Amino acid sequence: MVEVLRERIMKMKDMVFENLMDSLLPFPMDTKLFSSWTSSLSKNKKTVIYTSYMYQISGILKKYEKLFPKIYRINMPKKLISLSKYMIRPGDSELKRAFNIINNISNLLKKSNVDFGYLYENEPYSGAILLESGFLYEFKKYGEKLRDFFHEKGIEELITIDPHTTNALKRLKELINFDINVVNYLELVNFEGSGEYVIHDSCLYSRAMNMYTTVRKKIDESGIKLDENYLVTSKEMGICCGGPLSLVSNKDSDDISKMRAESLLTVNENVLVMCPLCYENLSQHISSIKDLAEVIS
Amino acid sequence: MDYDWNVSLNRAILNNAPKVDKILRENPYINDIARDLRERKLEVLSDIDTYIKRTEESVKKNGGIFHIARDSAEAMNIVREIIGERTKIVLSKSNVLYEIKLREELSKEGMDVWETDLGEYLVQINNDMPSHLVAPAVHLSKKRISEILNENLDSTINEYTSTEEMVKKVRDFLITKYLSAEVGITGANAVSADTGSILLIENEGNIRMDTVLPSTHIAITGIDKIVPTLKDAFNEVIVQAANAGFYPPTYVNLTSGPSATGDIELQKVTPATGPKEFHVILIDNGRREAMNSDLKESLLCIRCGRCYFSCPAYRLYGKEFGTSPYTGPTGIMWSAIVYKQYDKSEMCMHSGGCSVVCPMQIPIPKIIEKIKFKYTG
Numbered sequence: 001m002v003e004v005l006r007e008r009i010m011k012m013k014d015m016v017f018e019n020l021m022d023s024l025l026p027f028p029m030d031t032k033l034f035s036s037w038t039s040s041l042s043k044n045k046k047t048v049i050y051t052s053y054m055y056q057i058s059g060i061l062k063k064y065e066k067l068f069p070k071i072y073r074i075n076m077p078k079k080l081i082s083l084s085k086y087m088i089r090p091g092d093s094e095l096k097r098a099f100n101i102i103n104n105i106s107n108l109l110k111k112s113n114v115d116f117g118y119l120y121e122n123e124p125y126s127g128a129i130l131l132e133s134g135f136l137y138e139f140k141k142y143g144e145k146l147r148d149f150f151h152e153k154g155i156e157e158l159i160t161i162d163p164h165t166t167n168a169l170k171r172l173k174e175l176i177n178f179d180i181n182v183v184n185y186l187e188l189v190n191f192e193g194s195g196e197y198v199i200h201d202s203c204l205y206s207r208a209m210n211m212y213t214t215v216r217k218k219i220d221e222s223g224i225k226l227d228e229n230y231l232v233t234s235k236e237m238g239i240c241c242g243g244p245l246s247l248v249s250n251k252d253s254d255d256i257s258k259m260r261a262e263s264l265l266t267v268n269e270n271v272l273v274m275c276p277l278c279y280e281n282l283s284q285h286i287s288s289i290k291d292l293a294e295v296i297s
Numbered sequence: 298m299d300y301d302w303n304v305s306l307n308r309a310i311l312n313n314a315p316k317v318d319k320i321l322r323e324n325p326y327i328n329d330i331a332r333d334l335r336e337r338k339l340e341v342l343s344d345i346d347t348y349i350k351r352t353e354e355s356v357k358k359n360g361g362i363f364h365i366a367r368d369s370a371e372a373m374n375i376v377r378e379i380i381g382e383r384t385k386i387v388l389s390k391s392n393v394l395y396e397i398k399l400r401e402e403l404s405k406e407g408m409d410v411w412e413t414d415l416g417e418y419l420v421q422i423n424n425d426m427p428s429h430l431v432a433p434a435v436h437l438s439k440k441r442i443s444e445i446l447n448e449n450l451d452s453t454i455n456e457y458t459s460t461e462e463m464v465k466k467v468r469d470f471l472i473t474k475y476l477s478a479e480v481g482i483t484g485a486n487a488v489s490a491d492t493g494s495i496l497l498i499e500n501e502g503n504i505r506m507d508t509v510l511p512s513t514h515i516a517i518t519g520i521d522k523i524v525p526t527l528k529d530a531f532n533e534v535i536v537q538a539a540n541a542g543f544y545p546p547t548y549v550n551l552t553s554g555p556s557a558t559g560d561i562e563l564q565k566v567t568p569a570t571g572p573k574e575f576h577v578i579l580i581d582n583g584r585r586e587a588m589n590s591d592l593k594e595s596l597l598c599i600r601c602g603r604c605y606f607s608c609p610a611y612r613l614y615g616k617e618f619g620t621s622p623y624t625g626p627t628g629i630m631w632s633a634i635v636y637k638q639y640d641k642s643e644m645c646m647h648s649g650g651c652s653v654v655c656p657m658q659i660p661i662p663k664i665i666e667k668i669k670f671k672y673t674g
Contacts, residue, residue, distance in 0.1 A: 004640040009673055132647065134669020207649030208662065230315060237314055239609040240648035248643050256609050256646070 004248055009133070012247065016129060017138045024124030024149060029057060030089065031121040037099035038106065038118060045117025047157040049109065049185075052126040052165040055101050058276035059094040062246075098276070101293045105161050108189040108296070116159055124149055128168035132244055136175070143172040150180050157181040159188065161293075163204035163275045170209065186215060186274075191296035193224040198268035199233060200260065200282060202275040203240050215274070222296060227268045241273075241281040254284065261285035301438055302615050309435045310606045317542045317603060317654075324539065331536045331656040337529045338521075338597050338657070341490070342588050348490045348523045349579065355493025359554030360567055361575040363493075365520075369397035372517060372580045376482070379515055379576055380408075383479040387511065389497065389504040390414035391484025392430060392600065393518050393580060395622040396635055399482065411474045413503035415467055422449040426621035431541045431602035433622070436615055471503065481507035481572070485518040486537055486599070487530035488577070492553055494527055495577065498534045500547040508550055513574040516552065520579045521596040533599055540601035540656045587634045591667045595630035597657040602627075604661060607650025618644055626651035626661045629668060639672035 016026045025031070034056040041049070090098070109116060124146055130139035150158070158180060160166040172178035186205075199219070206212035212235045219226060231237050242256025261282050264271050271289040273279045283289050321327055341348045349365065356363040366372035376399065380386070386408055388394060400421070403410045412421045416434035420427055423445045427433030437445070439460060446454045451466050483504060485495035495516045497504050508514050524530050531549075538546040556571030567573065587596055605611045605625035610618045619628030620638050629645060632638045642665050651661040 004643045006640065006672065009643060013673060131666075134642070134666050134673055136666065136670045137674055203646070203648045207653055208647070230318060231310065234318075236318070236607055236650055236654045237310075239607070239612070239650060240646040242609065242646065244646040245610070245644065252613060252644075256613055259612065260609070 009247060013130075013133065013135050013138060017135065017142065020125065020127060020130070020138075020142050021145060024146070025053075026125050026129055029053065031123065033089075033095075035118070035120040035123060037102045041106070042117035043120060044154075045115065046154060047114075047116045047159065048155055049102075049106060049116050049118055050126075050158040050160050050165060051102055051123065052128070052160070052162070053123070054162040054165055055098040055276045056090065056095065058098070058280045059090040061277070062250075062280065097294075101276075101291055102161065104293050104297070105185050105189075108191055108293075109159065109185060112189045114159070114188050119153065119155075122153070126165040126168040127172075128164040131168050131171055132164070133247055139168075139172075140176050143176050143178060147172070147176070147178050147180065155180060157183065160184050163202040163209070164277065167204040167208055184211075186211070186218065190218070191222050193219070193222040193296040195270065195295060196225040196227060196268060197270045197272040197290075197295075198227050198229075198264050199272045199274075200241065200264055200278055201233070201235075201238050202273070202278060203238075205274060206235055206238065219292070224272075224295065226272075229267045232263045232267050241275075241278040243277045243281045253281070257281040258285050299615070301441065302436055305436055305438050306612060306615070309429075309432065313542045314606050317540060320539050320542065320544045324544065327536060327539045327544075328656070330532045331540075332658075334524070334529060334532045334536055334599075335597060335657050337525055337532075340525060341523050342521070342593060342596055345520060345523075345585060345588055348525070349520060351490040352488055352493060352523055352577075352579070355489075355491060356554075356577050357493070359493050359575075360557070361493060361554045361577055364576060364578040366578055366580045366582075368580070368582050372397045372578055372582075373399065373402055375576075375578055376403075376515060376517070377406075379513065379574075380480055383513075384408045385474075385477050385479045386410045387474055387478040387481050387507045388412050388417070389481070389483040389499070389507045390417045390433065391482075391517065392427075392622040393484050394482065395427065396582065397517070397580065399517070409474075411471065413471050413474070413501075413507055414499075415464065415501060415503075418467060418471070419445060422446075426616060428616035428621070428624060429602055429605055430600045430622065430625070430627070475503075475506040475510050478507075478511040480513045480515065481509075481511040482515045482517065483507055485516045485522055485577075487533040488516075488518060488523045488579070489527040489530040490523050490525055492527045493577070494530060494551050494553040496530045496534050497550040497552075498538050498543075498546040498548065499550070500543055502548060504550050505548055508552055509556075509571045512568075512572055513576070514552065514555075514572040515576045515578065517578040517580065519584055520581055521584050521598075523579070536656050537599045537601045540599075540603045540654075583634045583637070592630060592634055592664060594657075594659050595627070595634060595664055597659050598627045598630070598655075599657060600627070601656060603654045603656070604651035607648070607654050609646055609648050610644045614644060617641075626665070627659075629665050630659075630661065633668045633671065639668050642668040642672055645669070 127142040166184045169182040242253045246253040274292045353363040364375045412418045419434040428436040440456045443456045487496045555575045556569040557567040558569035611625045616624045620632040623631035645665045647662040
């Protein structure tokens, strides 16, 4: 029998919301380190690349997920939790990979003549976790704070680089008066690539934001060949990597990842993703897996 | 993950999903009909009282008896009153019958009640619950079914018995139940307000028996199943059948009242060969409240079950994803409407395939997001 632990979910909501309202971050993190992938972008642009730290933190989210039940059980003091930013850090190779991906996206944008800056360590988190967990009230409240922050910084346009952030901001436009333009990098760049892959679509890009066909068209035109199978990669039958289920159960989340990985591998042993969380979940079960932004230029 | 479930599910997906895709590609008019149907059903949801009244008048005009029930208890009381002293009942597959716990209640009261859809019959004799709206026994492998039939129907059945032979043995048993049944109880795929007709689709032929052989036919369904016209009702069953992977359906049963004949001087006389009584019971059970809330579009669901196989949570959890019979993505919405149960919504990953395949274009992930909010808000 599956048990949904409401108390655990509520505790998570309270902790994340409190952190966001205090610091614009879901949990303590070393923003100076995570924003050090560049030093050459201007701090004073109305359009900025917006990482929301997704690529940088995707590798440590699982560590936080494991830590969370302990925090929840022993009611860990806030001061001690704040130290976790020094204790829970991505490995050097993980961070290097994340920085390479973001830099590649940044270079693709420059190549496409997009003029943009970066907020560096002042960059806030999008609030996506609140939306995806159904904490709509908190998401809207945080969304207002986020909008006001961007207003203060004079930001008029955000270039997002991952599906969760893109979706969260586009949903804020539906839910509150979020008057900042949001555009995903895939809408702005053209690219070249090679190789043959099976693609694991991001649920948010392909279905929630209806980008299934446009993304495929760009990839097809790049020179990359995608192998398709209706039961595995179609818009109708492709499924999630399991990541969002970790709020309920880490084991169940991993069961979905394993199921998804097995079906993808029946199509091609080389798997392509477009989301740092999908990468994190599926790479536990797939040896040859790349983010799109690692294979294009 | 449960091995048997995984095997049964994968076979079902392989047998069903490409077939539905092919049906819809070869018959593009079905999606056109679905788009029109969505608009017609929205009209009903926006003015439900008018359409209930219109349905009542139409049913009565045809010589049928109309009932409205606020909840399960009221529906069951109406059923008991209609059945009276009679004890032999046959049922066709209906989620609303599960919703009001009809078989459970009548069996407890000593009645001889039988599910006549093969899948539901298997679920019944296995003391189980359905795992899918359209294919209630999808969780049972052929081997497990042979064991269930061996224990409950015929000890000569074993794992080497052919599927055809198993189906024949069940049919032989159920024939005796049809022939002795005094009351046939069904659901309805659609109810047309303008003619007071109910439409039921099926492939086995059991519903035809259930609705014609007993002297009384009771159709119980939700107020959400009302559509403006008979044309819309036919459209609904076409869209439902195609998206369930059975197109064309083997049988479409239309009932607009008790049996009648006009063969003597064209004077309408009732009953004739079929039932002498036809009852329509429409149940609310939270639907009206949902119509006035952000769950409204859930009520457009035509129960084709197509969303199930596109859902990772259903693939993992099976019938535990929801409250049976309302499982799968649509079941999360219906568990919220009917049972006010919100917790299972947390298992939804917002994968989104459900809304892509939904012929009624219900934004299921966004509705489940709101159900999550009801749970944690």
